[in-house]
Amino acid sequence: MFSSIRLPKIRKIFQRPFNGIYVQNWIFEHLIFLYIAFILLFPKIPVYFISTVATPIRIDDLVTVGLFLVTVTLGLYLKRDLRPKYHRILGIVGFFVLSLVFSTTLGSLMGTINPLTGFGFVFRWIEYLIPLYVGLVTITSTTQARRLIYWLIILVFPIALYTFLQLFGVVGGYGGGFYSYEYVKVNDRVFAAFSGPYEIGAYYVLMLSMAATIFSILKNGVIKLLCFCVFVFGLISLSYVNARIPLAALMVSIVATAFLTKKWKVSVILLSFVVVIPLLISPLMLYRSNQLIGELNTKYLSSLPYFEGKEFQDGLSQYIDNSAERARLFKQFTTEHDTSIFFLVEKDKGGNKIDTPSNLPTLGKGQVPTGMPSQTPSRLPTQTPRGVILPSQLPTQTPPRNGLPTQLPTQVPTQTPKVQVNVEKMFAHTDASLSFRLKTVWPLAINAWLANPLLGGGFSVVGVGVDSEYLTLLAELGVLGILVFIYLLWSILRNIKTASDQTSSINIRVILIGMFSGIIGLIIEGFFVDAFRASKIAYLFWLLVAVVIILSKSEESADH
Numbered sequence: 001m002f003s004s005i006r007l008p009k010i011r012k013i014f015q016r017p018f019n020g021i022y023v024q025n026w027i028f029e030h031l032i033f034l035y036i037a038f039i040l041l042f043p044k045i046p047v048y049f050i051s052t053v054a055t056p057i058r059i060d061d062l063v064t065v066g067l068f069l070v071t072v073t074l075g076l077y078l079k080r081d082l083r084p085k086y087h088r089i090l091g092i093v094g095f096f097v098l099s100l101v102f103s104t105t106l107g108s109l110m111g112t113i114n115p116l117t118g119f120g121f122v123f124r125w126i127e128y129l130i131p132l133y134v135g136l137v138t139i140t141s142t143t144q145a146r147r148l149i150y151w152l153i154i155l156v157f158p159i160a161l162y163t164f165l166q167l168f169g170v171v172g173g174y175g176g177g178f179y180s181y182e183y184v185k186v187n188d189r190v191f192a193a194f195s196g197p198y199e200i201g202a203y204y205v206l207m208l209s210m211a212a213t214i215f216s217i218l219k220n221g222v223i224k225l226l227c228f229c230v231f232v233f234g235l236i237s238l239s240y241v242n243a244r245i246p247l248a249a250l251m252v253s254i255v256a257t258a259f260l261t262k263k264w265k266v267s268v269i270l271l272s273f274v275v276v277i278p279l280l281i282s283p284l285m286l287y288r289s290n291q292l293i294g295e296l297n298t299k300y301l302s303s304l305p306y307f308e309g310k311e312f313q314d315g316l317s318q319y320i321d322n323s324a325e326r327a328r329l330f331k332q333f334t335t336e337h338d339t340s341i342f343f344l345v346e347k348d349k350g351g352n353k354i355d356t357p358s359n360l361p362t363l364g365k366g367q368v369p370t371g372m373p374s375q376t377p378s379r380l381p382t383q384t385p386r387g388v389i390l391p392s393q394l395p396t397q398t399p400p401r402n403g404l405p406t407q408l409p410t411q412v413p414t415q416t417p418k419v420q421v422n423v424e425k426m427f428a429h430t431d432a433s434l435s436f437r438l439k440t441v442w443p444l445a446i447n448a449w450l451a452n453p454l455l456g457g458g459f460s461v462v463g464v465g466v467d468s469e470y471l472t473l474l475a476e477l478g479v480l481g482i483l484v485f486i487y488l489l490w491s492i493l494r495n496i497k498t499a500s501d502q503t504s505s506i507n508i509r510v511i512l513i514g515m516f517s518g519i520i521g522l523i524i525e526g527f528f529v530d531a532f533r534a535s536k537i538a539y540l541f542w543l544l545v546a547v548v549i550i551l552s553k554s555e556e557s558a559d560h
Helices: 002-015 017-041 059-077 088-110 116-128 130-138 142-154 158-167 197-217 221-241 245-260 264-281 285-299 324-330 432-450 469-502 507-526 537-560
Strands: 046-048 334-336 343-347 352-354 418-422
Touching: 017 059, 017 130, 017 142, 017 158, 017 537, 046 059, 059 116, 059 130, 059 537, 088 116, 088 469, 088 537, 116 130, 116 537, 130 537, 142 158, 142 197, 142 221, 142 507, 142 537, 158 197, 158 221, 197 221, 197 245, 197 264, 197 507, 197 537, 221 245, 221 264, 245 264, 245 507, 432 469, 469 507, 469 537, 507 537
Parallel strands: none
Antiparallel strands: 334 418, 343 352
16 A cells, blocks of 8 residues: 555656756755765764875765765766856866966976875865865755755754763764874863864854854844854853864954944854853863963063963963873974073973973974074063073172182183973973964975965975965965965955845845855964865865855846
8 A cells, every 4th residue: 555655656756847856956955964964073084095195085085075976976867957057256266276286286397295295185175176066066046055054053063062072081083184093082172073173163163153143133033042052052162172263263253243234232242152151161271371371472482481380380280281282293303402592490300400492493494393593582581581591690700619710711612512302391381382383384384485486386395284274375376376265265255245235035144144254264263274174174165155156146146
């Protein structure tokens, strides 16, 4: 009876043209839903390592390529048009891809990069564009676009729950390149299934910005409550990520929403949440914020002295801050350095004095740091920190002792002592992540860019990245390439703003403004993080670009 009743009805659905299109759209829509849920919730487990390629082939790479193949195969079988309609954003994307290929080819010919490594990165960037293509050929209506956005917002709940399980030590995670693709358990900086704190922080900037915008504008009680719960739940999770840049970027996003919507009261309330909640519930975030303030107050010279204030003597000073970064960044750096500038006296656990250099290694072009700068910093602290002995403070007279001369030698030996120094210990009382950027990897990128300012040295000239998307692209693609990328971001924002001004639907407008604010936050994040090349963020970003193109086209056609 079941087959005689149900099967003919299913056949009729496919036989009628309108319902046939409806079923096709339902299939493609849920295919995207399943794909993005898998990408965000499943860890980056490596499948195959290639010695000449910086990142391994991972399961998410295979799933993304599989999404492309399934979409094309199913589209051909259903006789669906698989050619995305041209949009000016697509033209800029194509030009950007050409700049990737050209700079990497040039760098390979000049010998500045390994061709296999460089083009491995190029192919990965092309892979990131697969969600853009799939979204353009499968999302055919504004209703589908709205459902996709709300699905992305709902996924914040399981991701935040994942971080809470990590926080309490129930589960660990494969942290991607940040943790060398190993399964680790952490209780200081959660990251769910993302590569590390930087990537999940960028994800929360995107999602919480959209949730905040929808909460600010829409009057639907159920959706408003949903977005408020997402915002608070995600913000609590972000607090235990213990990353400061995402919080700052989220604040900028909320301010951008306030300017576009004129909802200042709601925005002030949300801003107060972003400021207060992390400092109340995360002692490590409070400590890292205090570190940053101290770093800025001493104008990045806080690595000179080892401060002996109470903040470094209590329980929070047990080096739990930035433990992941120091383990990752400095575990291999132990070298000889010149100690002629300052003698910073510190005692180890055994009470023995340790001579520690004051400056970070200088960088040669395209090289990792190997030595210390020989010149004295141009500007020194006005007060000598405790434990620091400057040459001018040495006594000119010494008491007679067993007939020894009372005058010190007038000449100082020209050869200075060399000591073995663990660089991780140098950063024990400083902001490790900020110091590493300012004094190590960012100068590395600038040196690489100066070698070829116009066209860059090609992908992988500075490795995977230098914790700044724009400095990394500047070194890889030169001035021309970074200008194309900036123009691409500006074009995306301009299209969102134009479509939001043209639409008469509050539901579409709120989604567009939410994406505008989220992308603004992601752009801010890119100054301190390689945000647009982190795979989960890249897949999500290009899928949102597809939504932008679809919504802007729908408003253009409606306007005409």
